Amino acid sequence: MIKRIYLLILVCILTCCNTKKDHEVEVQEFEIGIVADCQYCNCETENNRFYQKSPERLRKAVKELNKHALDYAIHLGDFIDRDFQSFDTVAPIWNSLKSDRYHVLGNHDFSVEDSLKPMIFEKMNIEDRYYSILINKWRFIVLDGNDLSLHGALTDCKKWQTDSLFRLLSDKNRPNLEIWNGGLSTEQLKWVENELQLATENKERVGFYCHFPSLGEEQTHNLWNYEQLLSLIDQYPCVKFYFNGHNHDGSYVQKNGVHYLNFKGMLDTKDSSSFATVTFRKDSLFVNGYGREPSRSLKIR
Numbered sequence: 001m002i003k004r005i006y007l008l009i010l011v012c013i014l015t016c017c018n019t020k021k022d023h024e025v026e027v028q029e030f031e032i033g034i035v036a037d038c039q040y041c042n043c044e045t046e047n048n049r050f051y052q053k054s055p056e057r058l059r060k061a062v063k064e065l066n067k068h069a070l071d072y073a074i075h076l077g078d079f080i081d082r083d084f085q086s087f088d089t090v091a092p093i094w095n096s097l098k099s100d101r102y103h104v105l106g107n108h109d110f111s112v113e114d115s116l117k118p119m120i121f122e123k124m125n126i127e128d129r130y131y132s133i134l135i136n137k138w139r140f141i142v143l144d145g146n147d148l149s150l151h152g153a154l155t156d157c158k159k160w161q162t163d164s165l166f167r168l169l170s171d172k173n174r175p176n177l178e179i180w181n182g183g184l185s186t187e188q189l190k191w192v193e194n195e196l197q198l199a200t201e202n203k204e205r206v207g208f209y210c211h212f213p214s215l216g217e218e219q220t221h222n223l224w225n226y227e228q229l230l231s232l233i234d235q236y237p238c239v240k241f242y243f244n245g246h247n248h249d250g251s252y253v254q255k256n257g258v259h260y261l262n263f264k265g266m267l268d269t270k271d272s273s274s275f276a277t278v279t280f281r282k283d284s285l286f287v288n289g290y291g292r293e294p295s296r297s298l299k300i301r
């Protein structure tokens, strides 16, 4: 008799659990690693940029990240500062990450001889200059802010488009119209829109990665045509965050519940590094900062 009651209780518990599962959307918690502006070159220190300290800082960051079960790690651009051979110093360190790893293209990654520019993609294991990563009902859109730029437009067509965008924006007095910034082509913006539509249809959440900010505490580092991207982001509730590097001081701004977080540059300062892990939860993102990067909890809208 007692056995039967236990059995009945057990069946009831199991049934209750199953019923709950049917009604709740399962959100799997996962973690990623983020590094911004490793920016290595075998050069003398300049403007608080300790280029020669980057390999050791990257090595220590990778050692820490390898203690975590990461779904992937991403470097937010400016992996090197200049010279093609700089890749050979830092790429093996980055490639010792146990997790999947991705690169965002930064302006300094193109600071190599023109003839060597087509080869940087292979050095950085980049198949497409902009692409997306699909994991756990999230769509991570990786932008190429050098698409239209004086350093990264590699075809005649892109060079012509760069020229016309730059001239179009020159009429207005813009703080971000610097030659070390860049912009998105119409082709890339159309691709982004298509990605956002796909994410909406598939009920995915979206996060952006770009080397350049689109919104920050200051304007000088922004993508040339950041307004075009922001007007797209504003139309899609699936977008939850935009993470970037480029401004080594870091920055954080929230607009309509979307988090625009600029991670601090790893190579800056004499004695401190900067990198982070981000844990994706059902309602929030937890940025666990190391070194100069602050830790913060970001509510998902």
Ligand SMILES: [Zn+2]
Binding pocket: 077, 078, 106, 107, 108, 211, 245, 246, 247
């Ligand atoms: Zn940069």
